[in-house]
Amino acid sequence: MNRNLKKGLILTASVMAGMLCSLALKKDEEKQPVTKNQAGIPGKEDAYNTICTPEQRKRQYAKDLQKYGTRQGVIDISDCRNKKRLGQIELAGAQMLATFNDQRNLKKKAYNLRDDIRATQLTLTNITDRQQEVTLWGQGDNPGLEGVEATTPTGIHPQDIVFNAANNLAYVANQLSDSISILSARGKRIDTIVLGAAYPGMVSPVALAVNDNPATPDYGKVYVAGSVSDTISVITTDNVLDDSITLDAQRPVAIAFNRANNNLYVACLVSRKVLVIDGNTHQVIRSLESGEPPVGLGVNPDNGDVFVAYSESTRLGVYNKDHSRVATVEGIPEDTSHLVFDAAEGCIWAASGTSPNLVGIDATSYQIRSTKDVGSHILAMAYNPANEKLSLTDGTSLKTLQDDGSFSQESERLQAVNALAFDTTGALLTTAQDLGNATVSNKASVTIDADYAEKNRHFRYAPAVIEQVRFIMEAHQRIPLLTARNRTVSGKEEAFTFSLEKYRSTRHFQNIITMPMKGFSLNGHSSWQFHLQPGQTVTLLVSYRQLDSYALIPPLPG
Incomplete structure (x- = not known):
């Protein structure tokens, strides 16, 4: 078939299809009642009025297309490219933020295991005829006790x-x-x-x-x-x-x-x-x-x-x-x-x-x-x-x-x-x-309670803050000084010396000494040192509060 003849037939078919569509639209328009816009004026164009004639919609569309329209493909609102990889600083910041949020969430679920003041008791006796140095708590060796x-x-x-x-x-x-x-x-x-x-x-x-x-x-x-x-x-x-x-x-x-x-x-x-x-x-x-x-x-x-x-x-x-x-x-x-x-x-x-x-x-x-x-x-x-x-x-x-x-x-x-x-x-x-x-x-030259090692191990893994320490001994016995040592994480050691004679109470016949050691901790890095005289026996009553612990495992749902 001649190429030109083929184009002519296609064009004729397109024109006839357009005419048929126009007749159908015209019949439909005649069936539609005349409506008013929001202002009540017949035939007034309103871009926001969905009830309008086809002719009004056509003209409004032409204006909107002229004012807002663009060619196809000029604007592409989708972004299918790979996401940008975070740098080291940005990644570290994101991790710090995530850690902070986790700790904040855990603290919301925090609870105190030892809300009340608790106490532990130790009794020591020097079984030799010589003065003995005693070191309590901490992780160091103590030949006097061990x-x-x-x-x-x-x-x-x-x-x-x-x-x-x-x-x-x-x-x-x-x-x-x-x-x-x-x-x-x-x-x-x-x-x-x-x-x-x-x-x-x-x-x-x-x-x-x-x-x-x-x-x-x-x-x-x-x-x-x-x-x-x-x-x-x-x-x-x-x-x-x-x-x-x-x-x-x-x-x-x-x-x-x-x-x-x-x-x-x-x-x-x-x-x-x-x-x-x-x-x-x-x-x-x-x-x-x-x-x-x-x-x-x-x-x-x-x-x-x-x-x-x-x-x-x-x-x-x-x-x-x-x-x-x-x-x-x-x-x-x-x-x-x-x-x-x-x-x-x-x-x-x-x-x-x-x-x-x-x-x-x-x-x-x-x-x-x-x-x-x-x-x-x-x-x-x-x-x-x-x-x-x-x-x-x-x-x-x-x-x-x-x-x-x-x-x-x-x-x-x-x-x-x-x-x-x-x-x-x-x-x-x-x-x-x-x-x-x-x-x-x-x-061992100094005897101590059989469960002392267990108590010391407990405080290493469950630190406590001391409220006070009470020394109970016979009236004629004396422990003049107590040195409390604490070692920080960096290795720095701090030492504080207390004069026990300063806290001797006359109400208790001078055989009970109450030391206000509030704020000192028992955590495996702190220790106490003092001397026991030959044959001397002393009982220590340590009052403390257990540190807060957090629920590290979240509760099961339901």
């Missing part, structure tokens, strides 16, 4: 251990390391003194002694017997190697200090004599010849008598402080090497590492009082000044001699112990030569 047991490596083959009351430190002689390990009261090694640097074992320290006479300028000096170097090393209380005394004798194996004459006694095995050294000048002033190889020394500090034990012998030699031999004691265990003075009993205890027998010798009459069967070989023994009793060990257990002559089992958890000592508080000091370590163990 005791201590710490094992630390020392050197190779430790042979002896002593306690130095002048600086409250323990000294360990490491034979094959040629060194002295120094331990704190908490059992931590704080220093090591090397006695020889050439070859290990060339000094070979095997025995220790301490100047225990506070009246001398050398109080607290430690003396070390080198069994191979034939020397006596001197260590000051500042843990400095001060001097080395060369001996004109061979193989020193035992050493003891005599406070009655401030002399040092050294048993030299190979030379078969005991050397006497002046404690002030460090010069050898005397040699006690016996013809037998000495292996052990014991001193009675009350009168200055020195007891000497000999190898492969069943007797002791006794010398007075003027170095004269005054007695010989027969009937002791063969190869006795352990001699310990018992101040409470007034005797010298003698024991051998190859015999289970413990022999007690009167310190003044030099007669044997008793012989006791311990049940096992005695590898070491020492006098405990805290309970004034003798303790001994077979290497794996610790036994204590009681007033009735029996032995109580104190511990069965020792390992390879070959030397032991006690400090002034009764702490047990031991060395294990096969393990190369030393142990400091002490029982």
Whole structure:
């Protein structure tokens, strides 16, 4: 078909369709009644009047299109592009806002777990005859309440251990390391003194002694017997190697200090004599010849008598402080090497590492009082000044001699112990030569309620604010000061000291003290420190409010 003819037919059909639509509209218009606009005028155009004639609607549409209309696609109100990603600052701000809104919503649901004032009670007793420092609360260790047991490596083959009351430190002689390990009261090694640097074992320290006479300028000096170097090393209380005394004798194996004459006694095995050294000048002033190889020394500090034990012998030699031999004691265990003075009993205890027998010798009459069967070989023994009793060990257990002559089992958890000592508080000091370590163990010197640890743990996780603290004690007892310490999150520590005497109440016969510690907290970072006198008992009544807690889990719907 001709293209032009096709266009003509399409145009003719369009015109005819338009005419038909016009006729239909005209018939419909004739059927519609004439209406009035809002003003009541017939035929008046009103854009907001939906009831109008088609002609009026057409003209109004033409005006609106001319005034407001645009071509199709010029304005697109939809925005299908991806949303803009927030920057780091905007994102952090959004998160802070969300966190703030969450906390605000939680606080709306806040409730107080401990709205009333609550109280907890603690009772403490100092069971020793010495003043004890007590630390309550907090997370730090408190040996007074909890005791201590710490094992630390020392050197190779430790042979002896002593306690130095002048600086409250323990000294360990490491034979094959040629060194002295120094331990704190908490059992931590704080220093090591090397006695020889050439070859290990060339000094070979095997025995220790301490100047225990506070009246001398050398109080607290430690003396070390080198069994191979034939020397006596001197260590000051500042843990400095001060001097080395060369001996004109061979193989020193035992050493003891005599406070009655401030002399040092050294048993030299190979030379078969005991050397006497002046404690002030460090010069050898005397040699006690016996013809037998000495292996052990014991001193009675009350009168200055020195007891000497000999190898492969069943007797002791006794010398007075003027170095004269005054007695010989027969009937002791063969190869006795352990001699310990018992101040409470007034005797010298003698024991051998190859015999289970413990022999007690009167310190003044030099007669044997008793012989006791311990049940096992005695590898070491020492006098405990805290309970004034003798303790001994077979290497794996610790036994204590009681007033009735029996032995109580104190511990069965020792390992390879070959030397032991006690400090002034009764702490047990031991060395294990096969393990190369030393142990400091002490029982609690202050008793406290069994649930104290649980209460302390509770306050760590559920902090409280104190209202007041009440101290209840006997009228004659005193606790002069209390120091409250608080550590902030940044590590800064604040300390506040209270004078308890200031708050003593005469109404309660001066045995009740009420401390207004309002505002101080119990939260795991705060602690209290004060001192208890020997045998003193005190009861603390702590009044507090629990901090607010929030419902972190929202309630279930419905």
